[in-house]
Amino acid sequence: TKNDQPRLRIAIQKSGRLSTESQNLLKAMGLKINMREQRLIAHCENMPVDLLRVRDDDIPGLIMDGVADLGFIGENELEEKELERQRLGEPAEYKLLKRMTFGGCRLSIAATEEFDYQGPHSLEGLRIATSYPELLKRYLDEQGVNFKSVMLNGSVEVAPRAGIADAICDLVSTGATLEANGLKEVQDIFHSKAVLIQAKAALSAEKQALVDRLMVRAQGVMQAKESKYIMLHAPKSQLDAVIALLPGAENPTVLPLASTEDTVAVHLVSTEKLFWETMEELKQLGASSILVLPIEKMLG
């Protein structure tokens, strides 16, 4: 599995729940991508990067076989493929670069509304329909529960009604789909987010340097998203109390105001969300002109 392509290849889901946010992150990292519909490969105009736009199911394998250098993939899909390949004795290695904040969901076992669930042992001997037989087996083996898995790649939630399974194991985010099919979630077995992974084999020095540079940018984009720039006026006498209320404000800038001696301006980057409750407390301390601004990029 040698990869001597000069351009860095990043695999992303072509269309689906992960594609918009993966593309948005790459754009925010400064990659100019020419996304023509229906193209497998999209070339980046300003960096030696190509995007491979594929079904998400294919992404773990592309990385594990060294065909793509980087990939965005849900942990559910990644670990399922890893377990399957380990069982088959196929290459299953990768490097985890970063866990994303998007793509959150859980893999759960669901049964019909009238099912009396008392714990994993209630599933003993059942037929369970799923697209994730490896993750399901890992969980139920740990619990010492025997079951029969019914592999389905789609429409898993109709299996109980169709009489081909007694329960299902599927991805859930709100539970609305389950409810619409007369099912209830009885046991979550795996919590997933999207991750950015890299192929195990070493890259050329130039390509690795590019990956490192891109990762610093990714970090900057993600950090900026979670941070806010806060500006306010505060009475000098309450300065410590005001700063203590603001999460992550290690190094605030304190500036004099032209019009008054008793009040100063405070500028700072807060690493957390600022809730209305905190704003109200700031006001009670005498703070005024409180502005909370989004940050686009951060470095260093």
Ligand code: ATP
């Ligand atoms: P593809 O055509 O690429 O195979 P897909 O139908 O398999 O797409 P999507 O439904 O787009 O996949 O989901 C992709 C990933 O998004 C999932 O594997 C999971 O990691 C994540 N995800 C986040 N929320 C949910 C959800 N509510 N239901 C399913 N997947 C979710």
Ligand code: MG
């Ligand atoms: Mg898929």
